[in-house]
Structure formats: structure tokens, C-alpha cells
Amino acid sequence: MDTPRADAPPLLDIRGLTKSFAAQRALDGVDLTLRAGEIHALLGENGAGKSTLIKAATGIIARDAGTIRLDGREIDPKSGAEAVATGIATVYQEVNLLPNLSVAENLYLGRQPTRFGLVRSAEMRRNARALLAGFGLDIDVAAPLADYSVAIQHICAIARSVDLSARVLILDEPTASLDVHEVEILFRVMRELKSRGIGIVFVTHFLDQVYAICDRITVLRNGRLVGERPVAGLPKLELVRMMLGRELAEVETRRPERDAVAADTSMPLARFDAFGRSRYVEPFELVLRRGTVVGLAGLLGSGRTETARLVFGAEAADCGTATVDGTTVRIGSPRDAVRHGFGFCPEERKTEGIVAELTVRENIVLALQARRGWTRPLPRREQDEITARFIRLLDIRPADPDRPIGLLSGATSRRCCLPAGWRPIRAC
Amino acid sequence: MPIRLPRAGTAQIAAFLAILAINWMVSPQFFDIRLQDGRLFGSIIDVFNRGAPVALLAIGMVLVIATRGIDLSVGAVMAIAGAIAASLADSQPVWVCLAAALAAGAVCGLWNGLLVAIFGIQPIVATLILMVAGRGIAQLITEGRIVTFASPDLAALGGGALLGVPMPVVLTAIALIVTLALVRGTALGLMIEATGANARASRLAGIDTTAMTVAVYVWCGICAALAGVVAAADIRGADANNAGLWLELDAILAVVIGGTSLFGGRFSIPLAVVGALIIQAMNTGILLSGYRPELNLVVKAMVVLAVLLIQSPRLADIRAYLSPRRARS
Numbered sequence: 080m081d082t083p084r085a086d087a088p089p090l091l092d093i094r095g096l097t098k099s100f101a102a103q104r105a106l107d108g109v110d111l112t113l114r115a116g117e118i119h120a121l122l123g124e125n126g127a128g129k130s131t132l133i134k135a136a137t138g139i140i141a142r143d144a145g146t147i148r149l150d151g152r153e154i155d156p157k158s159g160a161e162a163v164a165t166g167i168a169t170v171y172q173e174v175n176l177l178p179n180l181s182v183a184e185n186l187y188l189g190r191q192p193t194r195f196g197l198v199r200s201a202e203m204r205r206n207a208r209a210l211l212a213g214f215g216l217d218i219d220v221a222a223p224l225a226d227y228s229v230a231i232q233h234i235c236a237i238a239r240s241v242d243l244s245a246r247v248l249i250l251d252e253p254t255a256s257l258d259v260h261e262v263e264i265l266f267r268v269m270r271e272l273k274s275r276g277i278g279i280v281f282v283t284h285f286l287d288q289v290y291a292i293c294d295r296i297t298v299l300r301n302g303r304l305v306g307e308r309p310v311a312g313l314p315k316l317e318l319v320r321m322m323l324g325r326e327l328a329e330v331e332t333r334r335p336e337r338d339a340v341a342a343d344t345s346m347p348l349a350r351f352d353a354f355g356r357s358r359y360v361e362p363f364e365l366v367l368r369r370g371t372v373v374g375l376a377g378l379l380g381s382g383r384t385e386t387a388r389l390v391f392g393a394e395a396a397d398c399g400t401a402t403v404d405g406t407t408v409r410i411g412s413p414r415d416a417v418r419h420g421f422g423f424c425p426e427e428r429k430t431e432g433i434v435a436e437l438t439v440r441e442n443i444v445l446a447l448q449a450r451r452g453w454t455r456p457l458p459r460r461e462q463d464e465i466t467a468r469f470i471r472l473l474d475i476r477p478a479d480p481d482r483p484i485g486l487l488s489g490a491t492s493r494r495c496c497l498p499a500g501w502r503p504i505r506a507c
Numbered sequence: 508m509p510i511r512l513p514r515a516g517t518a519q520i521a522a523f524l525a526i527l528a529i530n531w532m533v534s535p536q537f538f539d540i541r542l543q544d545g546r547l548f549g550s551i552i553d554v555f556n557r558g559a560p561v562a563l564l565a566i567g568m569v570l571v572i573a574t575r576g577i578d579l580s581v582g583a584v585m586a587i588a589g590a591i592a593a594s595l596a597d598s599q600p601v602w603v604c605l606a607a608a609l610a611a612g613a614v615c616g617l618w619n620g621l622l623v624a625i626f627g628i629q630p631i632v633a634t635l636i637l638m639v640a641g642r643g644i645a646q647l648i649t650e651g652r653i654v655t656f657a658s659p660d661l662a663a664l665g666g667g668a669l670l671g672v673p674m675p676v677v678l679t680a681i682a683l684i685v686t687l688a689l690v691r692g693t694a695l696g697l698m699i700e701a702t703g704a705n706a707r708a709s710r711l712a713g714i715d716t717t718a719m720t721v722a723v724y725v726w727c728g729i730c731a732a733l734a735g736v737v738a739a740a741d742i743r744g745a746d747a748n749n750a751g752l753w754l755e756l757d758a759i760l761a762v763v764i765g766g767t768s769l770f771g772g773r774f775s776i777p778l779a780v781v782g783a784l785i786i787q788a789m790n791t792g793i794l795l796s797g798y799r800p801e802l803n804l805v806v807k808a809m810v811v812l813a814v815l816l817i818q819s820p821r822l823a824d825i826r827a828y829l830s831p832r833r834a835r836s
Contacts, residue, residue, distance in 0.1 A: 417713030436704035436772040448694045449713035456694040
């Protein structure tokens with residue numbers, strides 16, 4: 080892998096970017112330098128300000144201070160569309176395309192080739208095929224985007240951005256919902272773009288991926304710049320230390336005892352026999368024991384999500400039996416599952432995990448309230464206690480229980496799914 | 508649980524007071540109140556009295572809209588309830604009339620709720636069915652005539668008074684208090700808001716979103732039926748063709764003026780009632796001013812526009828855009 084020359088003029092140069100939300104300083108004088116043909120990892124813990132940096136740099140949110148230079152020329156995008164027009168495109172983890180339209184329509188939305196005002200579909204499809212072929216993708220571009228995997232959707236989003244003459248491509252956690260094979264496809268595309276001289280800012284939580292593909296890293300912590308380093312020669316421990324702000328040894332000592340429950344052969348907490356739903360997931364067996372974690376592994380499309388949804392009643396099973404604490408129960412809806420003490424953290428946070436309009440407090444108590452039923456509202460004092468505990472436990476920042484959860488950073492609100500899902504379990 | 512005070516209600520209350528002030532300017536006797544036959548009279552009383560049916564509709568409508576739905580059938584349900592109450596008035600005691608009318612409203616609401624929640628029909632289409640069919644049903648009940656009645660008990664629900672306060676106002680206040688107690692005194696309010704803001708996430712949190720949706724349509728039907736009884740009692744008769752005609756639009760308008768988004772989620776019942784009163788205050792004001800009633804609709808549209816503009820979240824952006832740019836370092 081050829082590393083770009085260090086003395087080349089930067090493609091994108093962000094200096095002193097600052098942004099506050101109310102009294103909370105989300106970004107404090109952060110710098111980011113991206114060179115042409117470079118893949119640059121933007122790292123940091125959840126809530127470190129990565130998403131805010133991206134949004135402020137692309138004009139989605141207005142910055143308080145700081146300059147942005149593209150090719151040495153100062154730019155000031157006022158919206159995402161303006162940023163794209165100047166050459167900075169962003170692809171988010173939750174792909175912002177239209178799943179019900181075809182791949183080709185998504186690629187050329189808003190700029191379809193026309194003749195006399197009519198869309199020339201054939202030409203559009205031809206162009207789309209050619210465009211995707213450049214990324215090593217040979218798919219039916221007339222099929223709806225939703226028919227394809229998240230990886231393909233990501234590549235379509237990237238292809239669209241690049242075709243819109245993007246010179247800087249920002250990928251916000253594109254690999255979070257991809258499996259190993261799909262990550263490899265995405266990396267191939269990223270290397271191809273790199274060779275074309277496009278600069279890529281890559282946000283990820285997987286350190287292996289940083290070492291696999293990135294040239295340099297920029298680390299943020301609590302809205303501040305920790306440092307910028309070349310990846311080559313950077314020890315992993317040093318990288319983790321930069322992200323956490325403390326020694327890794329400190330973290331590692333808190334490993335749980337794993338063998339303590341291995342020999343537990345007592346009655347399972349819950350078991351599912353020949354549980355399944357036709358045309359959704361084949362019947363399966365699943366046994367859950369006290370104090371154990373069961374991992375569902377498999378490639379995308381292998382049915383792991385479907386299994387989880389079936390167990391929780393998000394989809395109703397049409398065969399098999401569910402047994403909880405030795406008694407056969409019916410789990411036909413999430414409500415049934417919640418009543419039996421199940422919790423669920425869905426795959427798609429934005430659409431299924433949180434109610435964005437409601438506050439942090441309301442989201443945290445929602446599932447518990449649902450379990451208690453509508454006639455027994457949780458006293459406000461108890462709500463406040465539970466919320467305060469989870470805000471502390473999950474390190475939710477800003478720690479404001481009355482803030483609509485949709486205003487929190489993606490990762491932070493994802494953590495709020497946890498209590499929403501888990502709180503109803505036995506202990507309460 | 509304390510009743511949550513409307514935090515964002517300033518615009519609506521200010522608008523209501525401003526319209527009352529304008530009414531007072533065009534008609535200096537606007538705030539005059541006199542007691543006659545144990546009932547208060549006066550233009551200001553009239554605003555509350557005449558506003559009662561739309562306020563009742565708005566109390567039910569705001570819950571439906573909070574679940575991201577809409578109920579176009581409330582005007583028709585008013586006609587059905589009025590027809591039932593009027594037909595029974597001279598043969599049955601008043602409580603039977605009222606119970607039968609409210610039960611009919613509940614059945615209508617159940618129908619709407621099942622279409623929306625179980626069969627997944629879009630609310631605007633689902634309730635359009637009853638909006639059209641309802642008037643037909645009401646006409647079948649009245650056999651195509653305008654049914655009048657003599658029962659003073661039922662008429663008292665429209666023209667009577669309790670401690671001087673006109674009955675429609677009393678009934679609206681009761682409906683408001685009962686609804687508030689039901690919705691904000693329990694966890695229903697939170698569940699309705701959650702259902703409207705994100706039904707999928709709410710379902711996964713264990714909320715019975717289907718039951719929530721059916722329940723709000725049923726409650727909306729009951730409120731509409733009560734409004735229908737009030738309207739029928741007021742004119743001592745049921746006119747299946749005209750009772751509650753177009754009032755569904757006023758009710759939706761009242762909810763929107765009250766700051767509840769048509770996209771569901773957060774809602775405020777008291778502000779929806781204020782919205783209904785704003786609409787009625789304008790109607791009364793234009794009548795008092797002596798302008799031609801044709802102007803009513805235009806003025807109404809202007810005021811609605813003004814209230815909505817004040818609420819618009821974009822207004823802050825526009826204001827920021829017009830003011831000198833903040834210097835960027």
C-alpha cells in the first residue's frame with residue numbers, strides 16, 4: 080500500500096472546528112487534515128464528537144467557529160447539498176437512499192437523463208450499470224434497492240456520491256452492520272477510490288479495520304482532538320490509550336468469570352423447540368440458561384435477525400413451542416414477550432429502537448411502563464431515579480433526561496435502547 | 508401525577524386573548540354578562556357556548572391525530588348521535604337517549620379503529636367511509652325527516668345551565684377533565700405519544716399499539732356523539748343533513764392551531780380546546796362587527812395562517828437569516 084507523500088498539500092483541511100449545543104461543548108477546536116488518495120480513520124469513543132465533526136464540516140449543522148479548506152480554498156457549506164456540490168459527500172451508516180426505488184433511480188435521483196422533459200430510463204439503467212461496474216458490481220439496476228444487502232446499498236450510496244464529483248468521501252460507520260465478506264467488498268471499493276485520488280474519512284469502531292485499510296488516524300475524545308498519527312508503526316495499545324485516555328490494563332482487569340456458569344444443567348430459563356415461521360425462518364431450537372450469553376452467528380441473510388425477532392414476538396411464530404420457566408407460553412407479540420420478562424434491542428435503532436420525539440427519560444421508562452400496563456403509571460420520582468441510574472450507568476451525554484432522544488448522537492441514543500429493552504427484565 | 512402544563516401554549520393563548528380584545532373593540536358590549544333565568548348570557552359566554560361542539564370534537568380528534576391518524580367522520584357521527592337522541596327523546600328518559608347516542612358514537616369509533624388498526628387502512632380513507640356513509644345512516648334513523656322533540660330534559664343539555672353556566676360548556680368541561688384524567692393521569696398519554704411518534708419502536712417496547720389506536724378512535728367517536736347530542740338538544744331536533752356538517756374540518760383545525768402535529772406524537776388536549784375557542788371567537792367577532800359573514804372565512808384563514816406561522820419552527824431560521832450574520836472567527 081503506497082502511503083501518500085506527507086508534504087502533499089492537504090485535500091481537506093479543517094482547523095479549529097468548534098460547536099456547542101446549549102451549554103454542552105460538543106467540539107472544541109478540532110483539526111482534521113485529509114490528503115488526496117488517503118484513507119483517514121476518524122476514531123473516538125461514542126459521544127467523542129465524530130458525528131458532530133462530520134455534520135459541522137458538511138454544513139448539516141452550523142458551526143460556531145473554525146475554517147474548512149478544500150484544495151486550499153476556504154469553503155463554507157450551509158447544507159449537505161452544498162457540501163456535495165463543493166465536492167464533499169457523506170455516506171451514513173443508515174443509508175439515506177430510497178429503498179422502494181430502483182438502484183438506477185437512486186443513483187440518478189434528481190439528475191435523471193431526460194429528453195423533452197421525459198426520463199430516459201434505458202439510458203439511465205445503462206449509465207447505472209456502467210457506474211457500478213467501475214466498482215466491480217454487476218447487479219440488476221432495475222430492481223428496487225431494498226432487494227439488495229446493506230453492503231450493496233452502501234456501495235450504491237458511495238457510487239452516487241463519487242459520481243456527483245465528490246473528491247472527499249466521508250463514510251460514517253459504514254461497516255457497523257456488515258459481515259466480514261461484505262466489509263471486504265466495501266474495502267475493495269475504498270481502495271479503488273483511493274487509487275483515483277479521492278480522500279476518504281472513515282469512521283469505525285473496529286480497530287482491525289483501521290489497520291487493514293487506513294493510512295492515518297485522527298482521534299477525538301470528549302469533543303477534543305487527541306492527536307493525529309500515521310497508522311503504520313502505531314502500536315494498537317497506544318491507539319486504544321489515545322481513544323480511552325487511560326491505560327488498557329486498567330480496562331482489561333475487569334474481565335468477567337466465564338466458566339462459572341458453564342456447568343449449569345438446571346432447568347433452562349427459556350427454550351424454543353421447533354420454533355419457526357414459514358417463509359421467514361426455518362424451525363430452530365434455542366435454549367437459554369441462567370447467567371449465560373448465547374451468541375447467534377451467521378452471515379447476513381442467514382436468519383440471525385429473524386431468529387431474534389421471532390423469539391421476541393416481533394414476528395409471530397407459526398410452529399413450535401416456547402417454554403419459559405418450565406411452562407409453555409404463547410409469544411405472539413412483543414407485548415407477550417415483555418410480559419414474560421424478555422427485552423429486545425432491535426437492529427435498526429432509528430426506526431425500531433427509540434422514539435426520537437420523546438425524551439431520554441420517557442424512552443428509558445417506556446418498556447417498563449408498557450409492562451406495568453397503562454393503568455399503573457410509574458410515579459415521576461421513580462422515573463427520575465431509574466433514568467438517573469441509567470444515564471450514569473450507560474454514560475449518556477449530555478446527561479439531560481428531558482432532552483428529546485433524537486437530538487442525542489447516534490451511538491448515545493443506541494445505548495438508550497438498552498434500558499428501553501432491558502429494564503422490564505425480572506429485577507424491577 | 509400532576510397535569511403537565513402546556514409549555515408551548517403561549518402563542519395560542521395570546522392569539523385567543525388578542526381576538527377577544529379585537530372583539531371588544533368592534534363591540535364594546537363584548538364582555539358584558541347578564542344573568543337571566545339562571546343562565547349567563549353575553550357575547551363572551553356565547554364564544555364558549557357556541558364553541559362547545561367543536562371543542563368536544565377537538566378533544567377526541569387530538570388523540571387520534573396524536574397517533575398519526577385523522578378522523579374525518581366526526582361530523583357524520585354527530586349527525587348519527589343527534590338522530591338517535593332526538594328519535595328517543597320523547598319516549599325514553601334523557602339518560603337513555605344520552606347513553607344510546609354515546610354508545611352509537613363508540614360503535615362508530617370502533618369501526619374506524621378496526622379499519623385503521625386491524626386492517627391497516629390509511630386513516631384518511633378509512634374514516635372517509637363513515638364520513639360518507641354516516642349521513643346516510645343518520646337519514647335512515649330520521650327516515651329522511653328533520654326529527655323534532657319536545658322533551659325538556661334533552662333540550663336542557665343544549666339550552667340549560669348549571670350554576671349559570673350553559674350546559675354545553677359544562678359538558679365540554681367535564682369531557683376535558685375526564686379525558687385529561689384518563690390520558691395524563693395514567694400512562695395512556697405517554698403510550699399514545701409513543702405510538703404516534705414511532706409505532707414500530709413502541710410495539711417492540713411492549714406497547715399494545717393496536718389497542719391504543721382502536722381506543723383513541725373509540726374515544727373520538729364518543730366525544731363526537733356528545734357533540735352531536737349537544738347540537739341536537741340546542742335546536743330541539745335532528746337534521747341528518749346539516750348537523751355537524753364540515754365540523755370535522757374545524758376540529759382538525761382546532762387541533763393544529765393547538766400545536767399538535769399532524770405527524771403524530773406530542774399532543775396537548777387543553778390547547779386543542781383553546782384552538783376551538785379561537786375559531787369560535789373569530790366567528791362571533793365577525794358576526795358582532797357587522798361585516799358581511801362572507802368575510803368570515805377569509806378572516807378565519809388569515810388568523811389560522813398567523814397562528815401557524817408563529818408556531819413554525821422555520822420562523823426562527825428565517826429570523827436568523829434576516830438578522831445580520833454572526834461573525835465567524
